[in-house]
Amino acid sequence: MSSELPEYYFRVRENGAFVFRVDTSNRQRRIEMDQIASLNIRNGEIKPHGQRELSDEDIRVIREWMEARREILAERDIDDIHRAVDHLNLTAHWAQTRATDEQLEHVTDDLLLAMHDLRTVLVRKKADRLTKRP
CATH class of the missing domain: 1.20.5 (Single alpha-helices involved in coiled-coils or other helix-helix interfaces)
Structure with a gap:
């Protein structure tokens, strides 16, 4: 584990994530995570948590994370399809031989x-x- 934690943490959920700001600057050096927003990957919506106002930096980091997440999900989709092709081939072999x-x-x-x-x-x-x- 690295000694420096990221400033933001994204808790992935089905359609997006909850966004937390990570803070270790308290006296006990405990990790505190303050939820600042929730986001929806499908429609690009970013909702501040509670009465919070998001800074331009918060929005920039969240949008960058959303773009990276969309790329990961797209790669997974294609990988799943390639696996399905493999499973079809294995199924054909199973049906023919076993x-x-x-x-x-x-x-x-x-x-x-x-x-x-x-x-x-x-x-x-x-x-x-x-x-x-x-």
């Missing part, structure tokens, strides 16, 4: 419907992209 008739009976309809739905969306999106090209 699955029992009972196991296949249990999952086949759900898999076929999910794959049909995915294929329909992908084909439609691909067609949309192709028709938009100059």
Whole structure:
């Protein structure tokens, strides 16, 4: 752990974060975290906590964190999709080599419907992209 703490702490929640100012300048050298805002990643909203007014520096740091967080979440989305492709390949191998008739009976309809739905969306999106090209 580094000896110097950051000035701000972001407690991640589903749609954003709570923002705290970190303070260790008290006499006991205890870490105090004072909530200064909450934020919503999806719509970019920043709400000051209570009657607090955020400084320009607070807003700048929060906006920088939001942009970095959006990039992390976008990277995770793509990674999840690549993992899904891997799982589809592993599922095909499992179905071909190890699955029992009972196991296949249990999952086949759900898999076929999910794959049909995915294929329909992908084909439609691909067609949309192709028709938009100059």
